[in-house]
Amino acid sequence: MSQLKQTYYEPLTEDAAIRLALGINIFTENAALTCREIGDGNLNLVFHIINEQDGKGVIIKQALPYAKVVGESWPLTVKRAKIEADALRTFGQLVPDYVPKVYFTDDLLAVTVMEDLSHLIIARTGFITGETYPLLSKHLGEYLAKTIFYTSDYGLGPSEKKAQVQKFINPELCKITEDLIFTDPYFDADTNEFEDGLHTDVEALWDDDELKFHVNVLKRSFLTEAEVLLHGDLHTGSVFAANSDTKVIDPEFAFYGPAGFDIGQVFANLLFEVIVNVPNRGLFIHHIETVWNVFKEEFTRLWNTENKEVLAKTDIFLSYNLSKFFEDAIGFAGCELIRRTVGLAHVADLDTIEDEQTRLAAKRTTLELGKILIKQRKEIFTLDAFIAKVKKVV
C-alpha cells in the first residue's frame, strides 16, 4: 500500500496514524490494526497501534506545536521531534538494551514510529504502587556511563563531538528547563505551584541569597558546559521498567550540557522515594549507591580503554572528571528536589500522599535536602558523605 507524501504538518487522528503505519511497511498489507491515543496530551500525541492478528504493536509519537502544561499559549515548534528522534538513534547505538527501537521518522509530520513498550510500566508509577525494580539502578548506571563517555570529547574526539553539539542545539526545550528548574522557583513567578502550607518555607527560599548564588552557578553550568549529549529530562517518569527491563524514553530535551545534570536528575527522582517510601527506604538508598558505583566503574573502564585523547588518559584527570560529575550531580539533584515542590511541574511521589501533614512534612524535607545539596555540593565529595547527608535529613 502506498501513500502520497504529506507536504504539511497536521496533528494525526487515530485513523491517520493507522494509515501511516500501513504506509511504512512495518505491518503486512492486510494487518488488522487498531489504534488508541494514549498520550497525556501535554506536548505530544502518542498512538498505540496493535495488529489484532498477532498482538504486535508500535508506538507513533507526534509532537504538538504547543505545550499544554502551561496552556496552549506556550507555543513550541515541532522541531523537537527531530531532536528526539536523533537522540533516540544516537543513544540506541550506544545502549541498545536501554532505549526503544526507532522504525521510522518524518521531520515534517514531527513523527517517530518506535518500539511498543506497553508491557512495561513507568518507573515512577511502579514505585508508587510498591515496585522496586531491582535491576533499574544497575541499568541506569550503565546507561549513564556509556551515553556520557561516548558522546564526550574523550569518547568521540573533539571534531565529531562539535558536529554533535551543532546538531543538538535545542533552545526551546532548554528554555523550559532554564525557567522551570533554575529561575522561577527562586522568586515569586507566575508559573510556580505550591501548597498554602508551604508559604513560609517558600518565602525563605526566595530570601536565601546564598542559595540563589549557588543556583546561578549551576544554571551557568547548564547554559555553558557542553560536555556530553544529555537526555535532559531523565526523571523516573522518563523510564519504563519491569523487574528485568529498563528503557529510557522521551529524550526531546536532549542537548550538549554538563554530565552531572542527567546523573543528578536520576539521584533526585530516587530521593523522592527515599523520602516518601519509608518501607523501601533502604532499597532506594541502595539504588542511588548502585547508580553511582556502576556509573563510576563503567566510565572508568571506558576512559582507560576507549579514550581518544591520549594525553588525557591519566588516573588523576579521570578522578578530576568523576569528581566534577559528582559535585554537579549533587547540585542539580538539589535543584530538582526544590523545583518539583515549588515549581510548575510536580511529581506524583509527593503529591499523591493523601494525609496533608505527612505530605507537607515530606515536601519540607525535600526543600531542606535540596538546599543542603545545592549549598554543600563541594563538601559532599564522596558517595558515603552524600548518603550520610541524606540519612541525616530524612
Next chain:
Amino acid sequence: MSQLKQTYYEPLTEDAAIRLALGINIFTENAALTCREIGDGNLNLVFHIINEQDGKGVIIKQALPYAKVVGESWPLTVKRAKIEADALRTFGQLVPDYVPKVYFTDDLLAVTVMEDLSHLIIARTGFITGETYPLLSKHLGEYLAKTIFYTSDYGLGPSEKKAQVQKFINPELCKITEDLIFTDPYFDADTNEFEDGLHTDVEALWDDDELKFHVNVLKRSFLTEAEVLLHGDLHTGSVFAANSDTKVIDPEFAFYGPAGFDIGQVFANLLFEVIVNVPNRGLFIHHIETVWNVFKEEFTRLWNTENKEVLAKTDIFLSYNLSKFFEDAIGFAGCELIRRTVGLAHVADLDTIEDEQTRLAAKRTTLELGKILIKQRKEIFTLDAFIAKVKKVV
C-alpha cells in the same frame, strides 16, 4: 560594471582581485586600481587594492584550501572564511572602533572585502621596533569587555546565544589550537620546534605530570565551555596599532569558548614584551594591568545595566564570573607562553633576539613563568598577585 557570478572556488590572481573590486561597486567604474598580494601565504591570500586617483584602498582576503604553516599536506576547508566574515560582522556591531569594516563577502570564493588598514602596523612588529602604543591596553580591555559580555548568555539571552553557538561551530580551526597549544608541546610531537639549547628544559616539561594534569583541565575548558564568542587567536600579531588606533583582525578561529582564553592570549603576548623588552618593561606591565582593569570596569558596568538574566544580576555572582575569567586567563596565558617557545608557531619577540645566550635565557624565563601560571592559577587570584609573580620570575 557587472560580472558573471563565479560558481566554483579558485584562488584569485591580482587581476581577478581587481575585477572583483570593480564588480561590487565600492570604486567608481573608471577607477584606476592597482593590486598587490601582501599575505604571508600561510592560510590566506591578502590583496591590497588601491585607487591611484585618490589613494583610497581596500583589502581582499581569500582563504586558501590548506595551511602552509605545516606544508600543503594539512588541508583546511575554506569554510573558515565564512566564520571570519560572520565574526567580523558580529564584533563590528559590538566594538565598531576596534574592528575593520566589512564591505562584501562571498562564501563560495571564501572572500572578504574589508577596510584598508595599511596605515597601521601589526602591534607585535611595532613593539619589536620600540613602539609601545599607549592606548592599546585601554582599547583591548574595552574590546574584551564588550565582545565577552554581549555574546554571553547574560548579554544576549540564552536562546539567541544558542543560535550563535551553532553558527560558530569551528572544528577545523579549533583543532589547530587543541593540537598546537594544548597537546603537542607536552610530548615529543613531530610538530614541535625548539632550539637544541632548550632540550633539557623541554624534557622536564614532558616529565611534569602535575603540569600535564593542569593542561588537561585547561584543554577540557577549551573543549567544553561555550561561554562567549571568542576571537580565538588574539595575539599581538592579530592587532593593528597606531598611537591612537587599535584594530583587531583575523578572527577565523572564532568559536564559543571560555572567556579567559582571549584575555589570556592578550596577557601572554604582552608578557613576551615584559620578558624581552627590558627598557619598556614597566610600560608593558602597566599595559597588562590596564587590560584587566578596563575589562573589569566595563564588564561590571554592562553586567549591571544590560544583564538579560534578572536573577543573575548580583555582586557576588558578578564576582564569581570575574574570578573565573581571571583564573582561566592566567592558565591560558601560561599555555601560550609555553607553546610559543616549544611548539610549532613561534613569536618574533623571542626569536629575533640575536644573542643566543640572551635568547635562551628569555625562553627559559618564558617556560618557567608559563609553568607557574598554569599550576598556580587558582592561588593567583588578584591582579596584584599576578604582577608580583611576573616580577619575581623576570
